[in-house]
Amino acid sequence: xxxxVTGGAGYIGSVIVEELLxxxxxxxxxxxxxxxxxxxxxxxxxxxxxxxxxxxxLVNALRDNSVEAVVHMAAFIEAGESVRDPALFFQNNTMxxxxxxxxxxxxxxxxxxxxxxxxxxxxxxxxxxxxxxIVAPTNPYGESKRLxxxxxxxxxxxxxxxxxxxxxxxxxxxxxxxxEDHDPxxxxxxxxxxxxxxxxxxxIFGTDYPTPDGTCVRDYIHVLDLAQAHLLALQSAVxxxxxxxxxxxxxxxxxxxxxxxxxxxxxxxxIIEHPRRPGDQxxxxxxxxxxxxxxxxxxxxxxxxxxxxxxxxxxxxxxHGYAR
Ligand code: UDP
Numbered sequence: 128x129x130x131x132v133t134g135g136a137g138y139i140g141s142v143i144v145e146e147l148l149x150x151x152x153x154x155x156x157x158x159x160x161x162x163x164x165x166x167x168x169x170x171x172x173x174x175x176x177x178x179x180x181x182x183x184x185l186v187n188a189l190r191d192n193s194v195e196a197v198v199h200m201a202a203f204i205e206a207g208e209s210v211r212d213p214a215l216f217f218q219n220n221t222m223x224x225x226x227x228x229x230x231x232x233x234x235x236x237x238x239x240x241x242x243x244x245x246x247x248x249x250x251x252x253x254x255x256x257x258x259x260x261i262v263a264p265t266n267p268y269g270e271s272k273r274l275x276x277x278x279x280x281x282x283x284x285x286x287x288x289x290x291x292x293x294x295x296x297x298x299x300x301x302x303x304x305x306x307e308d309h310d311p312x313x314x315x316x317x318x319x320x321x322x323x324x325x326x327x328x329x330x331i332f333g334t335d336y337p338t339p340d341g342t343c344v345r346d347y348i349h350v351l352d353l354a355q356a357h358l359l360a361l362q363s364a365v366x367x368x369x370x371x372x373x374x375x376x377x378x379x380x381x382x383x384x385x386x387x388x389x390x391x392x393x394x395x396x397x398i399i400e401h402p403r404r405p406g407d408q409x410x411x412x413x414x415x416x417x418x419x420x421x422x423x424x425x426x427x428x429x430x431x432x433x434x435x436x437x438x439x440x441x442x443x444x445x446x447h448g449y450a451r
Contacts, residue, residue, distance in 0.1 A: 128195055128361060131155045132177055133227060133288030134200030135172065136163025139242070139350055141305040143198055146354040148181070149429050152361075155192045158201065163450035167305055171273050176253035179223035185230035195228045195360050196238035199227050206266040207315050208318060210406040213267035220271035232286050240360045241279065243292045245346070245374065245411045254378065255346075255414035258294070258370050263375060266406035276370065280451075285368045291360035294414045296346035298353050300434040306349075306441030308448030316347070316435060319385055319441040325391040331381050333403035342381035346374035348365040349437070350429035374413025375426040388437045 130147055134140040134154030140163070147154045159179075168174050177184035179201050188194070203209070209216040224241070226311060231239060246269030247262045254309040263269045276292050284288040299316050301307065307317045322329045334341040354374045363369065379387070389396050391428045418424045428434050 129153045129155065130196045130198060130361065131157055131188060131192065131194045132198045132200060133157045133232065135164065136160060136165070136167045136204065137200060138172060138305070138307045138309070139279065139353060140198075140403065141167040141169070142199040142302055142350045143200070143357050144172050145263060145304060146227050146351070146358060147307070148172065150358055151385060155188065156192060162309065164308065165244065166449040178206045178226050180229050181225055182226045185227060185231050189230055189234040189236055194234070194236055195355045196240070197227065197231055197236055198240045198357055198361070199224060200242045201270075202242065204268065206268045206406045207313060207404055208266035208268050209271070215249060216267045216271040217274070218371045220268070220273045224275040228279070231288065237288050239288055239290045240357050241275065241290060241292045243276060243294045244269060245294055245296045245372070245413065246408065247273045247294060248408070248411060250372045250409050251411070254410060255376060255412045256411065258372055258417055265408055276368065279368045281329040287366045287388055289364050289366050291363050292370045293360060294358055294370065295353060296348050296372070298350050299347040300351065300428060300437040301415060301441030302351060302437070303441070305443060314390070315381060316382055316438055317442070319388045320392070320439055322396055323388055323394040324446060326443065328397040328399045329385055330399050330401050332401050333407065334400050335339070338380055338410055340382045342382050343407055344378040344380050346378055346412045347384070347431060347434055348373060348426065349434045352426040352428055356418060356422070356424050359424050365424070366448050371418035371422070372413040372415050373418060373424070375428060375429045376413055376415060377431070378410060378412035379431050383431065384435070388420055388439070388447040391432055391436045391439045402409070413427070
């Protein structure tokens with residue numbers, strides 16, 4: 128299949144491209160490189176440098192490459208930033224997605240895998256979270272993705288497009304080629320890995336949450352398992368919107384992540400406790416029963432030390448991340 132991956136030079140996108148190529152598909156990376164990395168581009172993929180707001184550029188990329196399916200990943204992702212600047216997130220994530228969808232309609236592309244997020248669920252009433260649980264984002268980032276799902280609910284059936292929306296829990300881990308490197312970095316695991324290398328202290332945002340150790344709980348899913356979910360979803364040809372959670376079903380607190388990094392790296396980490404970070408969800412753990420049952424998806428890396436171990440190896444091999 129010829130697949131265009133928006134955001135294919137980003138963390139998750141670059142791993143999806145790797146896995147698409149490994150499975151014998153053709154990949155076209157569409158990325159503005161605002162947050163993506165030139166060094167994350169795969170030599171086996173074509174590259175189009177463009178913004179998702181540029182519909183004509185998207186149309187050309189879809190037409191010129193006879194694209195059969197789109198994986199739409201390109202988005203701003205930081206919940207904290209979205210609280211400070213919601214309009215930016217609605218512009219880029221919501222309006223940008225609409226440009227991608229309209230370019231697909233214009234060129235007759237009928238398959239879409241959309242990167243959605245567990246941030247949609249806000250603070251859930253119970254764990255693990257299922258797809259039909261209440262959607263109530265605690266930050267504009269989650270809202271910006273929720274709006275895209277709502278548009279797709281109408282647009283997909285009306286245009287005969289098969290859309291799979293994957294609600295990611297917390298992507299983590301690395302392949303040999305690609306790992307997590309954001310600028311500025313705000314994500315827990317890469318920050319703790321950096322601290323293990325530099326000897327600087329680790330910050331914990333919030334120690335008074337109603338969780339077993341007072342810190343937030345997340346479901347960390349290996350980026351390769353996440354990529355596999357996309358490959359399976361691309362096979363789907365059911366017109367309309369289908370939604371799946373993608374998480375491994377285990378919740379780990381911030382403190383447990385720090386302990387895992389200490390085990391994997393053999394380093395002692397100093398901790399500084401801070402107040403809560405605005406917009407943070409208390410605890411998110413996925414039920415992925417639906418994608419397991421319907422697409423036969425199975426996570427291969429459920430243990431936190433395996434996930435963090437892969438991220439640690441990448442970080443040691445790339446102490447400054449991708450070259451800037
Ligand atoms: N976090 C933290 N210290 C950091 C970075 C993150 O305590 O230096 C916490 C953050 O407040 C949240 C959890 O780690 O409770 C996961 O945050 P991350 O940004 O990695 O993912 P999110 O779930 O917010 O997308």
